[in-house]
Amino acid sequence: MDSVVEAPVLAVLADPTRARIIQLIRDAEGGRAMVSRLAEQLGLRQPTVSHHMAALHAEGLVVREPEGRRVWYSISPDEADRVTALLGAPALAAEEPDWDRVVDDLAARYHGVFSRETIARYLTDSRDLLAARGPAPLLASRSAAFTTARLDDLHSLEQPAGTPSVLFVCVQNAGRSQLAAGILRQLAGDQVIVRTAGSAPAAEVRSVIVTALDEIGVTLGGEFPKPLTDEAVRAADIVVTMGCGDACPIYPGRRYLDWDLADPVGQPMSVIRAIRDDIYRRVRTLLEELVGTPGP
Amino acid sequence: MDSVVEAPVLAVLADPTRARIIQLIRDAEGGRAMVSRLAEQLGLRQPTVSHHMAALHAEGLVVREPEGRRVWYSISPDEADRVTALLGAPALAAEEPDWDRVVDDLAARYHGVFSRETIARYLTDSRDLLAARGPAPLLASRSAAFTTARLDDLHSLEQPAGTPSVLFVCVQNAGRSQLAAGILRQLAGDQVIVRTAGSAPAAEVRSVIVTALDEIGVTLGGEFPKPLTDEAVRAADIVVTMGCGDACPIYPGRRYLDWDLADPVGQPMSVIRAIRDDIYRRVRTLLEELVGTPGP
Structure with missing residues (x-):
């Protein structure tokens, strides 16, 4: 990445109204919104919001999706990571991980080697260890990866591979x-x-x-x-x-x-x-x- | 991450002077700067810069490092990734990768399997393929990883592992x-x-x-x-x-x-x-x- 290229995006989001618009779109149902609804949420006139949308669209931060005579706006997928870095992760984007499903998958992987109970115990313990110091990023996938490393280590104690x-x-x-x-x-x-x-x-x-x-x-x-x-x-x-x-x-x-x-x-x-x-x-x-x- | 917690950082950097201060510190030699030098670069009075520094310090964006009667400021390591996301990567942070060294390391790994020449050829080709569409993130490490996958595939064609x-x-x-x-x-x-x-x-x-x-x-x-x-x-x-x-x-x-x-x-x-x-x-x-x- 090049700081010269990135500068305009920062400038656009330094405008609090535009930053708020991006946040509203990002958190809207389906990740998209119309000018009329945004104007309502912001307490602004529609032409004012349309003006902001034109600037955000010109900078490539939002994409337009026409539907009949109306237009939906959503965050450009190419900018989604930057928007997350700027605004923090969306409040409700990630579902609570399905821990039972994770155990099922690892039980399939270790079939004949470790029981479902052993896997579930190690997964819970690994999750608790990773989350011990507060909110942990990518908790489910890291807990599973930590668990597989630990189970592989246990297995190697019983059957050293050399x-x-x-x-x-x-x-x-x-x-x-x-x-x-x-x-x-x-x-x-x-x-x-x-x-x-x-x-x-x-x-x-x-x-x-x-x-x-x-x-x-x-x-x-x-x-x-x-x-x-x-x-x-x-x-x-x-x-x-x-x-x-x-x-x-x-x-x-x-x-x-x-x-x-x-x-x-x-x-x-x-x-x-x-x-x-x-x-x-x-x-x-x-x-x-x-x-x-x-x-x- | 929680959007409620992240909001203050965005607010602080929405102030163009503070965003510029962060950029100046980040790009300074050794990644640290003093108020006197920042004031000079910004064309502002020292008390004005000190006021901004206090706000940035209160938000946890910068850390203080006293040295005698002077104080160095640097970006808080905990916020370095966010600052990069906001400002783009620093212009001169990463050195040009040492491609010969990468070849040496892979030659050690594939000693007796592939020649240095073959490895160098695959590494150059992998780099060119990954960079074909413009600046590519983590180019050196990904080129090396791509190369090892390709060499492992080649090797498996000669000696199928089953x-x-x-x-x-x-x-x-x-x-x-x-x-x-x-x-x-x-x-x-x-x-x-x-x-x-x-x-x-x-x-x-x-x-x-x-x-x-x-x-x-x-x-x-x-x-x-x-x-x-x-x-x-x-x-x-x-x-x-x-x-x-x-x-x-x-x-x-x-x-x-x-x-x-x-x-x-x-x-x-x-x-x-x-x-x-x-x-x-x-x-x-x-x-x-x-x-x-x-x-x-």
Whole structure:
């Protein structure tokens, strides 16, 4: 994205009436509204609202949908994400997740491996853990993903696959551990199982971390901050702690490494890049020890 | 996120001076600035700028960092993503990706499988394909991820692993194919290899699709829209087309299915949910045929 291109959208929404119109359309039934109804809601004359609509339409923020002699306006799908960022998520857009359905789907996936009861218990526990610090984004899908990682770890304890596994643990699971995990996945592919956790997980991986990874071609994938759980530690061959040493339970038979790294929180991009490259070198050495991957 | 909580941030930034202050701080060296420098840049008196800073600080948009008798201001890390959404990405935040380094890393990953030259060729081609329609978000990491998927497909043609693979193709690779792929990954775990493509890929998966998936506990993961490539079709056992039938090359030995589904583009959430659930039933039936997964 380019800040020069984006500027007009900001300018249009800096007008409180236009920002309110966008909000009303977005929250209207079916996500669309007519000028007559908007005028009523705003207490403005129809020609005034039509004037605002023309400006919003010219900026590409709304799309027109004629129906006979009337015209519906809705948010341009291309701008929906920006509108959400500006106005916050719509109050009633997302339905309450259907948790039973999630359990059914995971029960199909783990048929013959885990019972429906075990899956339901882990899903509830994972949801509670992710929501423990307040409203959590994408709670249902992340709870399900957290559950599958935990069940896979449990399964690997019973039937070890022989693939080495590494668990990276930092405080927020939003910076150092995500950098390390992304880099190891990039270098190792499916030769190593990679997990992450935090002793006090944040709500979201910071966008500066996503950028720092992208600069070296590494994707965050669908990763998100999550707390440390018992089976994650038990399933790991190597546990790498970064600034959270004491929070990590010690089990025999695992190798523990403590990496002394600066905390990227609140640092400018240049420092974050230096931390990333420090982590890169350590991950590369670790991988060479694990699977003997040669240097470039 | 809650629109009631978010409203004050929007209100603060609707003030053009405050929006400009945020932009100046964000683009300053090290991402921080002092009142004296801001006053100079804005052509305002220091007490006026201090007044604005107090408001921005009260709203949590900026953090203070005292240094002796002076105070640095920077964007609150918690608000960085919102500020980016409002102002667009910073002009110089991301460095040009180090493409050679990306090739080195993938060469380490595919050591003994693909040569550095082959990897470099696929990476360049993947980057060109993703950037063909203009500036592409997260270009380096997505090019690398696209490359690894393509190389894995190539490898599977030489050494079939026995895992069935399904390729979902729609027009934009941003709606129907992503819904189908997310649901199949959720239900099948690693029993099926799942790929997606579009005949005219969009820049980004729409947030309504992320929401529709989240409601049923399915994560999008790191998926992104990408074009149809030859090896994706060749590596697939089953190719499911959705609204793009003619764009897909036909190879012998593959099974082709054409699913007649409504296009979710521009539809309200209720219609998108109905499309999602239609796809869900089809995916479930397909999976039962493939691996005999039992119903719940």
